[in-house]
Amino acid sequence: MADERPAEERISVASNWKLMWWRFRKHRLAVVSALVLIGLYAVVLCPDFFSTQDPEATDARLAFIPVQRVRLFDGWSLRPWVPGIVGKRNTTTLRMEWRLDEGRRVPVRFFVTGHPYRLLGVVPLRLHLLGTAPDAGTSIHLLGTDRLGRDQWSRLTHGTRTSMTIGLTAVVLSVVFGIVLGGISGYVGGMPDLVIQRVIELLQSLPTIPIWLALTAALPRDWSPQQVFFAITVILSLVGWTTLGREVRGRFLALREEDYVLAADLAGASRWRIIGRHMVPNFLSHIIATSTLAIPAMIINETSLSFLGLGIRPPAISWGVLLQEAQNIQSLALAPWLLIPGVVVILSVLAFNLVGDGLRDAADPYGS
Amino acid sequence: MTRVVLKRLLLLPLLMLLFSITVFAIMQAPPGDFLTTYVATLASSGSSITAEQVAALRREYGLDQPIWVQYLKWMQNLVTGNLGLSLEYQRPNVELIGERLALTVVLALMAFIVTWVVAIPAGIYSATHPGSPLDYVFTVLNYVGVATPNFMLALVLMWMAFAYFGMSITGLFSPEYVEAPWSFGRVGNLLAHIWLPAVVLGVAGTARLTRVMRANLLDELHKPYVTTARAKGLSEWRLVLRYPARLALNPLISTIGWYLPALFSGSLIVATVMNLPNIGPLLLRALINQDMYLAGAILLIYSFLTVLGTLISDVLLAWLDPRIRLEDG
Numbered sequence A: 001m002a003d004e005r006p007a008e009e010r011i012s013v014a015s016n017w018k019l020m021w022w023r024f025r026k027h028r029l030a031v032v033s034a035l036v037l038i039g040l041y042a043v044v045l046c047p048d049f050f051s052t053q054d055p056e057a058t059d060a061r062l063a064f065i066p067v068q069r070v071r072l073f074d075g076w077s078l079r080p081w082v083p084g085i086v087g088k089r090n091t092t093t094l095r096m097e098w099r100l101d102e103g104r105r106v107p108v109r110f111f112v113t114g115h116p117y118r119l120l121g122v123v124p125l126r127l128h129l130l131g132t133a134p135d136a137g138t139s140i141h142l143l144g145t146d147r148l149g150r151d152q153w154s155r156l157t158h159g160t161r162t163s164m165t166i167g168l169t170a171v172v173l174s175v176v177f178g179i180v181l182g183g184i185s186g187y188v189g190g191m192p193d194l195v196i197q198r199v200i201e202l203l204q205s206l207p208t209i210p211i212w213l214a215l216t217a218a219l220p221r222d223w224s225p226q227q228v229f230f231a232i233t234v235i236l237s238l239v240g241w242t243t244l245g246r247e248v249r250g251r252f253l254a255l256r257e258e259d260y261v262l263a264a265d266l267a268g269a270s271r272w273r274i275i276g277r278h279m280v281p282n283f284l285s286h287i288i289a290t291s292t293l294a295i296p297a298m299i300i301n302e303t304s305l306s307f308l309g310l311g312i313r314p315p316a317i318s319w320g321v322l323l324q325e326a327q328n329i330q331s332l333a334l335a336p337w338l339l340i341p342g343v344v345v346i347l348s349v350l351a352f353n354l355v356g357d358g359l360r361d362a363a364d365p366y367g368s
Numbered sequence B: 001m002t003r004v005v006l007k008r009l010l011l012l013p014l015l016m017l018l019f020s021i022t023v024f025a026i027m028q029a030p031p032g033d034f035l036t037t038y039v040a041t042l043a044s045s046g047s048s049i050t051a052e053q054v055a056a057l058r059r060e061y062g063l064d065q066p067i068w069v070q071y072l073k074w075m076q077n078l079v080t081g082n083l084g085l086s087l088e089y090q091r092p093n094v095e096l097i098g099e100r101l102a103l104t105v106v107l108a109l110m111a112f113i114v115t116w117v118v119a120i121p122a123g124i125y126s127a128t129h130p131g132s133p134l135d136y137v138f139t140v141l142n143y144v145g146v147a148t149p150n151f152m153l154a155l156v157l158m159w160m161a162f163a164y165f166g167m168s169i170t171g172l173f174s175p176e177y178v179e180a181p182w183s184f185g186r187v188g189n190l191l192a193h194i195w196l197p198a199v200v201l202g203v204a205g206t207a208r209l210t211r212v213m214r215a216n217l218l219d220e221l222h223k224p225y226v227t228t229a230r231a232k233g234l235s236e237w238r239l240v241l242r243y244p245a246r247l248a249l250n251p252l253i254s255t256i257g258w259y260l261p262a263l264f265s266g267s268l269i270v271a272t273v274m275n276l277p278n279i280g281p282l283l284l285r286a287l288i289n290q291d292m293y294l295a296g297a298i299l300l301i302y303s304f305l306t307v308l309g310t311l312i313s314d315v316l317l318a319w320l321d322p323r324i325r326l327e328d329g
Helices: A007-013 A016-025 A028-045 A152-188 A190-204 A208-217 A225-256 A259-266 A271-307 A319-324 A329-334 A336-363 B002-028 B034-044 B051-061 B067-079 B093-128 B133-147 B150-165 B184-221 B224-231 B236-242 B244-253 B256-274 B279-288 B292-320 B322-328
Strands: A071-074 A077-089 A096-119 A123-132
Touching: A016 A028, A016 A271, A016 A336, A028 A152, A028 A336, A152 A190, A152 A225, A152 A271, A152 A319, A152 A336, A190 A225, A190 B002, A208 A225, A208 A271, A208 B002, A208 B256, A208 B279, A208 B292, A225 A271, A259 A271, A271 A319, A271 A336, A271 B150, A319 A336, A319 B150, A329 A336, A329 B150, A336 B133, A336 B150, B002 B067, B002 B292, B034 B051, B067 B292, B093 B133, B093 B184, B093 B236, B093 B244, B093 B256, B093 B279, B093 B292, B133 B184, B150 B184, B150 B256, B184 B244, B184 B256, B224 B236, B236 B244, B244 B292, B256 B279, B256 B292, B279 B292
Parallel strands: none
Antiparallel strands: A071 A077, A077 A096, A096 A123
16 A cells, blocks of 8 residues: 655654664665575475475485586576486595586476475475476485485575574573663662673673583583573573673663653553563664674574584584584595585675664664 | 772682682583593493492592582692693693693784784775775675684685695694794794684684774764865875874774684684694593593683783773773772
8 A cells, every 4th residue: 555645744654663664675785685584584494395305314325426506497498407416436445426417417396295294393294395306216416415425405404494593592582681681780770780780791701612612511412402402592692691781781771861761650650561661662673683683693603613513413403513524624625515504604694794784774763 | 090900900810719610610510520421431442440440530539529629629729820630631731731822822812913904904995995996895805704604714715725735724833843842943833824723713803893993984084183184285194094093993992802802712613623732622622521620721711811801901991092091090
């Protein structure tokens, strides 16, 4: 429904969120990055739909297959295909050596049936976005395979789910801690403020990476992947909340003196109503921008911890776990495509940073 | 000024005491202790150990006493400069950590120098030539630099050096110098190797610093005093370096407070990937094997370095910015 009113009038009556959206829209890079993130979170929701194979299926005979790059056109018609692969065992090293056979074209089909899975953990399905025709008699490996012959593309979709979720949950936890503790600190003041401030200082002067390593190393070995996952989000947000807590405290201190807070107080509003209804909405947009910028740091931290073998542990898959395969120079020289998950890490962190910058500028009411 | 420093120095022991409690609590957190891990390792390699032997070892290491007794004993040793015995290596921890600690600090300082030497000129150029092609190149590099995890950069460099030049760029010394005593040749060899890990470690910081420098300088360049100086006929070079660049640098000093500590922690990951003889890999091994006194000692050293980094930046800031001196002094 098009708004018939003149532009100026629309601006003067627009809500804060609408103004923010208008300003955000002007950042083209931020909008593109937001689309990238939406795409990644679509994979997070249902990695199996996007994968071509079971991410756990191992087949030593299919180890270290190189990337089969997708070609879109078959002659002049739009029919995507990948080159077939031919394996030959090297007689001296006894290793399988793969060669792409451009002559043999394996067509890539959309919406094919493949290995069974449960959509969102409930609905049993066999539908996949990409795959080969059932009669093709061969499997495709869009991003190659690792040393156990597991399909990297499919593993990457599952790694995306873990890593992107960890980043998001850790930041959500940090925001909750930050708002509650920073709020108490700023609004109540006095003794609680003093204690919380000292705790923040102590936490901030801890060497982050070594302490995280020590904490994750302390997690019992027999914990389930879900427990480890949750523990790691808690560990990451243990330090993450402090920056936000400080910021929230500062805002509370400034807002406490505002007339409308006094007015609400005199009108008999309860303390929680004043905080929840009048103060928090005032700096919520700012918090959202700050926390968007905090997500990429969490993702890098998780990836680094898992890469060192102390974060998410196999059989769970995360970007860091995938990059563990690329840890030594021998396997890198043999299979450089094992670095591809790293490219995805960089891409997602870049997208988060750009969106965060865009949001921050948009949330600033005094910006141009 | 002296009072600020003194106050901070007096706080240091208290902070270290708090850290020691935190670190000890973390070291005690894993289920079981070094001996359970040790027994498990022995069992997996086929040999075994009797229950009496385990009990004897446990008594020997004091692992059978209540936690607070263990903590007090540990503290007592720490105060006398005894970092304890590594349960795994059966060597004093001081010996194990000694040389590696120096390399950790040198690596972090090198990364720090690289960061400032690159970021400040790049930031000044970007701010004085906004919208130029090189400014765009710097901006793109900055975004990518911040987005790339350290270990990823190290991996890519290692792979490229190996694949295209057939070189291995791990380690800090050439083979002939690894076990050699310190000499001029060894120092030269170290300098020839250390710049690459230092660059890897410093990339993210460089990217951030360039951005801050550019923004700060851009703010300064629009101020009236710059126009005045320009109207008086000062050459562009001198004009920018003389006043605005110096003012733009000031806020950067406060970043040292978090940047130096971040370098100390960050060097752990780079060192592990590039196989540097640093305290990072030692800590990783100690954590996995539950060599708790070694891990505890290293964690405390990291904490100490972190606090020291913050202290240095506070002193620098108080020294450079008179307003802060007035507030606290």
